[in-house]
Amino acid sequence: MMLTLYGTSVSSRLLLGTARYPSPAVLAEAVRASRTDIVTVSLRRETAGSRTGGAFFELIRTLGVRVLPNTAGCHTVSEAVLTAKMARDLFSTDWIKLEVIGNHDTLQPDVFALVEAARILSGEGFKVFPYTTDDLVVAEKLLDAGCQVLMPWCAPIGSAMGPVNLPALRSMRASFPEVPLIVDAGIGRPSHAATVMELGFDAVLLNTAVAGAADPAAMAAAFSGAIDAGRIAFHAGMLEPRDMAVPSTPIIGKAVFS
Amino acid sequence: MIFIINGEEQQVAAATLADLLAALDYEGEWLATAVNGELVHREERSGFPLGERDRIEILSPMQGG
Numbered sequence: 001m002m003l004t005l006y007g008t009s010v011s012s013r014l015l016l017g018t019a020r021y022p023s024p025a026v027l028a029e030a031v032r033a034s035r036t037d038i039v040t041v042s043l044r045r046e047t048a049g050s051r052t053g054g055a056f057f058e059l060i061r062t063l064g065v066r067v068l069p070n071t072a073g074c075h076t077v078s079e080a081v082l083t084a085k086m087a088r089d090l091f092s093t094d095w096i097k098l099e100v101i102g103n104h105d106t107l108q109p110d111v112f113a114l115v116e117a118a119r120i121l122s123g124e125g126f127k128v129f130p131y132t133t134d135d136l137v138v139a140e141k142l143l144d145a146g147c148q149v150l151m152p153w154c155a156p157i158g159s160a161m162g163p164v165n166l167p168a169l170r171s172m173r174a175s176f177p178e179v180p181l182i183v184d185a186g187i188g189r190p191s192h193a194a195t196v197m198e199l200g201f202d203a204v205l206l207n208t209a210v211a212g213a214a215d216p217a218a219m220a221a222a223f224s225g226a227i228d229a230g231r232i233a234f235h236a237g238m239l240e241p242r243d244m245a246v247p248s249t250p251i252i253g254k255a256v257f258s
Numbered sequence: 259m260i261f262i263i264n265g266e267e268q269q270v271a272a273a274t275l276a277d278l279l280a281a282l283d284y285e286g287e288w289l290a291t292a293v294n295g296e297l298v299h300r301e302e303r304s305g306f307p308l309g310e311r312d313r314i315e316i317l318s319p320m321q322g323g
Contacts, residue, residue: 017323027321042322043290045264045315049283053318057288060319070322078295085297086290086317157323207323 003202005149005180006095006127008066010037013197013227015068015182016220017207024059026216031063034220038066040097040205042073043087068129070097071117075110080117084126096121097151097184099131107157107185111138115145122146131184134168136175143179150179151205154196155186158208162192166199173200190219190226197230198238262313276304278314290317 002009016036021027031039041060046053060067069087074080077100084096100117102110109131115138118128122145130142134152142150152172155161163169164186173181183196184205193204204227213219260269261278272278275291275298291298292315298306308314 017321019321019323021321040322042320043317044320046284046289046318051286053320054286054288056321057319072322082292082295082297082315083317086292086315089297089299090288090290090317090319205323 003180005129010066012037012224013203013231014193014224015040015184015203015205016210017205018060019207020211021216024056027211028059028063029217030210030220031065033217033224034210035224036065038068039063040068040070040207041091042070043083043090066095067091067093068095068097069093070131071099073101074099075101075113077113077117077120080113081120084117084121085124088126094125095127095129097129097131109133109153111135114138115141118142118147119145129182134165134172136172139172139176143176148179149182150176151182151184153185154183154192157185159186160188160209160212161186162188163196166195169196169199169201190222193223194226194230194233197227198233200234203227259308259310261308262311264314264316272308274304275302275306275308275314278308279303279316284316288318291315292317 002011003013012035014034014036015038016031016034017040018027069091071080071083074083080100087096088094098118100110100113102108114130118130121128128147129149129151130147131151132138139150154163180202182203182205183201187193187204187206187209206223210216210220260267270278270281272281294313
């Protein structure tokens with residue numbers, strides 16, 4: 001079944017960041033290999049006469065993917081709201097990955113400012129994709145604020161630790177069965193992505209794990225496979241672990257030689 | 259006039275936001291602009307008058323996660 005985000009159906013359950021690749025050509029290869037439908041982009045101050053932003057965006061346009069602009073680097077509600085408005089003007093999309101950072105070391109979201117910014121932006125017609133924690137109370141408040149998608153971290157951005165709190169992710173999935181949940185941040189390897197997909201998360205947003213790999217395009221393909229595998233497994237009904245062995249070969253009719 | 263452009267003080271002869279962008283060789287459709295914390299749409303730049311020490315942000319697309 002396709003994933004639906006604010007009424008838009010996408011076939012890939014991998015969202016890919018565009019930062020930190022060794023070159024634009026490698027970024028393009030990785031986007032193609034990932035088979036993603038959605039890439040994240042950012043906004044930064046443009047130097048007079050440089051035209052670097054235009055060159056980057058022309059590259060993204062050739063890839064034929066939908067763009068999800070972010071508010072990365074914003075630390076206050078007003079910064080995030082203005083950045084979102086500038087992104088909408090520039091990219092002609094009302095989608096916004098809302099980040100309001102509260103801690104410099106962990107890049108943990110300031111969830112109080114996040115909820116406030118989400119309410120303001122939802123009220124102005126934005127379709128908000130909030131980068132949040134696995135806190136259920138915050139999740140509830142974000143939904144109240146108008147969000148129809150949640151993007152919890154599974155570990156700090158760029159840490160590659162993978163899911164550090166599986167019980168919290170499980171309870172988040174159980175608490176919001178109808179809400180698209182995208183794990184954003186902290187994934188390091190394909191097995192991490194498969195793990196959260198097996199829990200029933202709807203998609204995974206990656207950047208550093210792909211961009212920082214020795215071969216980003218190959219890693220993008222590996223993640224794509226892992227995410228598909230995890231999703232299929234979730235629907236296929238996995239066994240629960242047990243303490244004792246259970247013979248897989250039937251005992252009935254076994255030959256007796258002595 | 260003196261403006262604060264992307265956080266830096268600069269003297270530029272410009273009456274409107276469009277004048278300022280042209281004077282500083284900002285060109286292309288991939289720019290987003292704000293003055294004193296408010297978005298100024300692309301179409302509004304030529305009619306948007308600037309004042310002394312206005313804070314002007316000029317952003318463009320960049321790689322992001």
